[in-house]
Amino acid sequence: xxxxxxxxxxxxxxxxxxxxxxxxxxxxxxxxxxxxxxxxxxxxxxxxxxxxxxxxxxxxxxxxxxxxxxxxxxxxxxxxxxxxxxxxxxxxxxxxxxxxxxxxxxxxxxxxxxxxxx
Numbered sequence: 680x681x682x683x684x685x686x687x688x689x690x691x692x693x694x695x696x697x698x699x700x701x702x703x704x705x706x707x708x709x710x711x712x713x714x715x716x717x718x719x720x721x722x723x724x725x726x727x728x729x730x731x732x733x734x735x736x737x738x739x740x741x742x743x744x745x746x747x748x749x750x751x752x753x754x755x756x757x758x759x760x761x762x763x764x765x766x767x768x769x770x771x772x773x774x775x776x777x778x779x780x781x782x783x784x785x786x787x788x789x790x791x792x793x794x795x796x797x
Contacts, residue, residue, distance in 0.1 A: 713783030720767040730762035753778045
């Protein structure tokens with residue numbers, strides 16, 4: 680009846696691999712300090728000013744952004760803005776991780792965030 684032949688052909692032409700498009704969820708929230716997040720993700724652009732990112736230490740670039748409020752800065756880092764990808768390109772980061780990193784960068788620049796915003 681040819682059924683063995685059909686099975687053999689099916690085995691020969693089956694795909695070698697499959698592509699998964701779902702982003703895996705992190706196993707659990709990892710508590711990182713602002714400095715750890717900065718060193719892990721942010722430093723690539725914010726240390727050099729790549730793609731128009733405000734450099735850490737450049738008050739004239741950070742002051743207008745901080746004037747919009749910490750909430751706006753955090754939202755922009757979560758969703759992405761201009762050349763910056765969402766979450767700096769690391770989907771495992773949480774909003775809290777990003778907020779800590781922003782506060783760290785502002786602190787390193789010499790700009791203080793009020794205690795209520797923290």
